Every structure is written in structure tokens, then in C-alpha cells.
Amino acid sequence: MTTDAAPHPQGSAPSQPDALVVSGVSHSFGEKRVLDTVSLTVPRGTFAVLLGPNGAGKSTLFSLITRLYDNVTGEIRILGNDVRRTPGAALQRLGVVFQSKTLDQDLSLQQNLLYHAALHGLGRPEAKRRAAEALDIVGLSDRAHEKVRNLSGGQSRRVEIARSLMHRPGCLLLDEPTVGLDIGSRESVINIVRGLVQRQGLGVLWATHLIDEIADTDLVIVLHKGKVLFSGQLPGFLAHTGAKSTREAFRIITGTTSTDEEAA
Template sequence: MTQDQEAISQAAGIPALAVVRVSHSYGKRKALDDVSFDIESGSFSVLLGLNGAGKSTLFSLITRLYATRDGTIKIFGHDVTRESGEALRRLGVVFQARTLDPDLSVMQNLIYHAALHGIGPREAKQRAETVLAQVALADRVADKVRNLSGGQMRRVEIARALLHNPEILLLDEPTVGLDVKARADIVAHVRSLVANHGIGVLWTTHLIDEIAMTDQVMVLHKGKILANGTAADVIAGTGALDMRMAFAKLTGTELGE
């Protein structure tokens, strides 16, 4: 997203992502119950919840893997149901499950993905070099994915999600299975995208140490949003000493390490 694009969106008061009264059920089990929140351009926002809270279901609705039946979801004002093409081209996604081809090189993975967005090989190579530099992997373009570490694979997936110049990036538990240093590196890289390129980020996690006090935090528990504000405001609003205690007070459960 260019600075001019960001300024126009902000001036118009249009959220990067608007989720309005969204519900979703699997048979009789309600996975999401009247969920609403906005994500602003150039912000790092966190959807905090335990496994099974409904985070992945919400991502599936935003990305149109599931159809939205109750409520609306808009990306920069474009309804994902009625204007899916316009909405989704503004969106980059990193899912929890790994989806790279381990037998292809880093560059081959990115060029293949770019083709799915209608980007030709020459432009795809240029874009791939640019986004790999953004995630500090410019020196691994020829390496097969299977020879990368878990953290490096995640950074390739982030680079891949940036190929079509999205204005908002969704990451679903992107640090699951990584060691402490790799987790910290991924968080730092994504925060740098927000600071340096104005990309809006929705980051789902159950890990408290990935949250900064100035982040917008939505606490999702059993399909419901129980709190929505900066981490500092959520803590103050619950009378807690820290985010871990605030989560426990709101949900009656403890977050794991």
C-alpha cells in the first residue's frame, strides 16, 4: 500500500477490515457468536484466544474459504461476499498450516504463487526479490524449501503473501511450532512491515509475549469477543496487573506458555 493510498483510506474513515455481527455454526455448535471489530490501516492488531476459540473459523470467513451467512465482512469497504475479487486482492494471508512445496526452491514457490495472481514470470521474479529482501531472505532464493529452518519457511510464506502488494495481512498463529528466537524474529519482521510499509496486520495468537501494550487486542473466547481495545486498556479495564491476568479474568481460563 502506498502512502497516498493509506492517506486516502484513513481520510475516508474506511477500516482496512470491518467485521460486523458475524456468526457461524458447524451444525448445532456455534463457532462464532455476533463478532464485531475494525482493523485500521497501518496497525498491528491481535486476535487473542485459546485453540478452539474461533480464530481459524473467522479467518476462513474473511478469506472466503467459508461463505458468510450471518453478518458482513468488508476489506477497505468491499464486501467479501458481494465484491470478493475487489476485497481479496487487497488481502495477504499466512495460514497456520504450512503450504510451501518443499521440493521447489524459494524462488520457484514464489513464482508459482504469483502466477495464481496473474503476475508474469519476469515481474514475479522482481517482486519475489523485493519481498524476500523485506523478510531478510534475499540470499536463500535458490535453496530448496526443505533445507530451510521452520522460521525461515514462515518468512517465505510471509514474503509469498506480500507478492501482490496487499494492503492488509492476516496471519493465523504464524509462530506455532517455532522456538523462542524464531518466534521473536517473525514478530519483529511483521512489525517492521507495519512500521515501514503501512500494512495493516491481523495476527492471531494464544501467546502473551507476542503482544505489545499499544496493540489493539480482541479477546476471543468460545466464539465471542469479550474485550476490544489496546492491550493497556484491556488490562486497565479488568483491573489486572498484566495481559495474562486480564485474559484469565475475562475468560475464567489460563493461557499456556
């Protein structure tokens, strides 16, 4: 693995724990190893893109971070909290948007958010206040009392982002959040999350196979066949591979010739 460590964002103290640290994590399904000694760090105030083709291990890594699977090797820390030793404290600081749709279609936007708030022990008055705030962030405050089934795919994704903010996490995980969305909806979702990084200093791990979702200022983490091949800023990625474009750099480092639609 090649690493070009990302600096801590301006204004954050070096002693503060990073949003997410994964150290030496492996995972297998039977005889098949899907993650091989994976290590990565997402500092606070950083938009990190976990770039890899389908089957690279991105969803498995997310399942380990969120404790859907148990990591039996290595260590995973969220804002300094170990997910195995102190799972409650760790997951309380984590917001998640999974690739699959998880909203209740027959509840309103507000009701979906209030249900999530109740799971985190928030009282109803505070939950309503936070729901209004979160829906305003994603531009859907005027539709709070509509049923989710009336929304477009992009709007539903924005509600899922709002829901992930209800318990005030310091780290966000988003697993292929723009799959199936049109170009306008993709841009809207990405811009909302980038805004959260800038305004709230969240650490974001954004998993995707779409190269055009990477910006010059992002931390780029390339995952291929269960291994981290590169972690660092985009200019370092291009310099390391000698490529002129991100797409070319990905193809060089992974040895693939696939298009975005097929793999990366």
C-alpha cells in the same frame, strides 16, 4: 463486548477504508455455534492481536474472511470490499499466512513465490522483481534458489510471509504463525511483520494464544467461546479488568485459570 476504539494511524485520512471490518458475523457447524455476532475493526497501519485459546473460533473467523467458508450472517470488508459481493476485489487486497505449512518443499524459494504471483496474474519479469524484493524484506534473498526443504521452520515461515506480499496486499492475516518455532525464530517473524506495519502501513490481524506476543502499542481483540469480549488498546484492557498484567487480564475476562501452553 467492550470496545476501546483504536484511532486511525497518523497520516491516514479518516475517509480511507479500514484494512478489515467484521460486522455481526456468526457461524455454526451443525448445532454448534462457533462464532457469535463477532465484530472487530483493524485500521490501516495497525498490528491487531486476536487473542484466544485453542477452540475460541480464531481459525473459523479466518476461514470466513478468506472465503474458505461463506459468511451467511453479517458483513466482512477488506479495504472497503465486501468479501461476498466482490470477493475478487476483496481477496486481491488480502495476504494470508495459515497455521499449516503450505509451501512446496521441492521448489525453490523463488519458485514458490513466482507460482503465487502467476495465480494473481503477474507477468514473469514483474514477479521476479517482486520476489527479490519480498525475500529481501524477510532476510532470505541469498537463499532464493534453494529448495524449501532445506530451511528451518522459522525460515519457512518467513518465506510464507514473503509470498503473502507478492500481490501487494493492504491487509495481512496470520493464523498462529509462530506455533512450533523456537524463541529466536518467533521474535524474527514478529519483528518482520511489525516492520511491515510501520513501513508500509499494512493492517495486520495476528491470531495467537500466546500472551507474550502482545506489545503495548497493539490493538488487542479477545475472542473466547466465539465471542469478542474486548477490543481496544492494551492499557484499556488492563484498566477494564483491573489487572496488573496481560495474563491476569485475560484470565479475569475469560474466567480461565489456564497457562499459555494450555489455552492463552
